[in-house]
Amino acid sequence: PVERRPDIQESRLQLPILAEEQVLMEAIRENPVVVVCGETGSGKTTQIPQFLYEAGYGRDAMIGITEPRRVAAVSMSHRVADEMNLSRRTVSYQIRYEGNVTPETKVKFMTDGVLLKEMQKDLLLSKYSVLVIDEAHERSVYTDILIGLLSRVVPLRTKKGNPLKLVIMSATLRVEDFTQNQRLFKIPPPVIKVDTRQFPVTVHFNKRTPGEEYLQETYRKVCKIHRMLPAGGILVFLTGQAEVHALCRKLQRSFPTACGALVKKTAESKETKKSKNEAKLPKIDLDNYTMEGEEDQADDGILEEDIDLETHIVGVDDDDDDMDDMDDSAATPTSDADLPMHVLPLYSLLPPDRQQRVFLPPPQGSRLVVVATNVAETSLTIPHIKYVVDTGKVKKRFYDKVTGASAFQVTWVSKASADQRAGRAGRTEPGHCYRLYSSAVFADFQTFSPPEIARRPVEDLVLQMKDMSIDKVVNFPFPTPPDVEAVKAAEQLLVQLGALQHTAKPKNPKAAQSPMVTPLGRAMARFPVSPRFSKMLALGEQHGLLPYVISIVAALTVQEIFVLSGTPAGGPEEQAGVKHVHSRVAQLKKTWAGQGQSLLLGDMMVLLRAVGACEFAGCTRKFCEENGLRYKAMTEIRSLRALLTNAINTVCPGAKVYVDPNMRPPTELQAKLLRQIVLSGLGDRIARRVPADQISDKSHKFAYQSTSMEEYVFIHPSSVLTKTCPEFVIFHEIIETGKPYMHCVAAVEQE
């Protein structure tokens, strides 16, 4: 029996899903698999686990719920525990290497990756009586694979007389990939639709689509709404947490908080002070600074950071004459000092307690403004939103088919996403959505964004699947299968890494044989990094070099650790500042690269020494600034080192590694062994210098021929190996910037 607090009970009753409890529970009782579609905010995530608990599914086994994002797993477990008045020992969560699950746990929220790992140990998932796959519409790779696997596990459990129920939840009605897919479910599962009250939302397009200055345009639009339009919360969609903070700060400086204190004055005087200091400090080229990781990837990025992007938003003005698309009937422009604004940031890595604040009503008399990334698109519902300001942009990771290199890029969202965003404005009353792009631009948006599995290399999931004895990956019942070529490429790479092996020659040579997982592959499958890096980690253990390998892997995972060159804007003083940092970085690199074996390890050695030096100094912002290191990158590396160290101790308790703040530089012998380890993971990313007599074009001096591209490639000028130009090199990735440049280079010696 669940005893809820009266206020909780009252707010639950408002949720549309409550009306469907009986229909839904009956469907689940009668069918092994049920699909639930309900708009964001209808109560799926918080209520369905409670229905299941009250129906007794938690009695003899657990109710499991998977989320694509860590933040949702943690915050939803807390919310459900609160709503049911149960301890967190009973309603718990598990994310990668962190959780509060106890033997008493009945309801368990976890990331999809965690459940996949559990299935490697117990394919039948006998600890669970029901599994709820949340946010299935997002089509994250792990969610897709889980659904494929569970489609086979469910009948197996039925056969064993211990049935497992599967509930697939989606915020959109687009579920044909699950329901109309005969390979997945022979009998199409029933779809329960939750009706939501959706009030009309008027969509306003911009006449012009801003280019780079869209942040400024966003700021102007929010100010305009706030000054001219009736009460009601504003929800803004941006692409990443740096942008979110920048806009929040700008708004906070322009409008008073509810207590009437205008922060503007102090902020302004700070600003003047700052601009005096600025001359000494180089500015980060903010447009090139978009490598901070995909905002909402469950297991990405680690720390929040306050990057001051203040200077990024320029020329804010108040002369809004283009009120073209605004309903200004209610407009009574007032002095800004009378317009309190309650500004809150919201993004995936924001600590849960700060996230929680968007659910509370804003202080009396002030307008709620939530500045969010696309977490607010489907996974979190913010009450009392009447206006949505949509930049139409999202940050995504893109992969190069040839080199496998990837980069984060800001792109247009799909039409489906834009409509989801607009819908956020009409939950409590009719609302307005301001799209900061023209209708012509919208017309060119993709209808839906393709599932993640069709967009990225699949070596990590091929390895995981092989580890689960799914040998013919191409035959697996994916909701949407990955590209056959991508699977082949992944298998090839894994064979090369030694994670897979072709068994004895098939009797019929024509029958395509798929390689099997090796013991090394099994060990690799247990590390939370991509196979190239887990290979390095697996070998690191052998040679007792783990702390070094962990540091290199962590540093390679984080993009660029040095404050990037970029052409400095601003006056001569500032340029002098940049020059100063450049020469400091060059000098440090030279020192860190050292001589002999150390130098042969090249840029990897520089990474290793940078990590060591920074850690020794306590990883402070000051140290980073003085040494041209990106503070955010260094703090991320720090967390990753802790995570990997923890992972290794979990996987092989004998290793007993720890994060040493006084890591000494490796010896000559260690440097040599490290080079072999790096080579073992990057063995296919190798290039040979083209002999001088074969080069006709002068601009091709010091060109290299890599195994993966026909074109010549070059060592990036920032590398410590540009002077020596060894005959053979390995590199982390090729990034095309003017020329195809190899980044993070080490030498390969011929023995």
Ligand code: ADP
């Ligand atoms: P869905 O999963 O269908 O999107 P949820 O179950 O997440 O819906 O949310 C249902 C309602 O509960 C929403 O109106 C949301 O505002 C509210 N809610 C969710 N989490 C919290 C929380 N931590 N504190 C207060 N209200 C919350």
Ligand code: MG
């Ligand atoms: Mg939800």
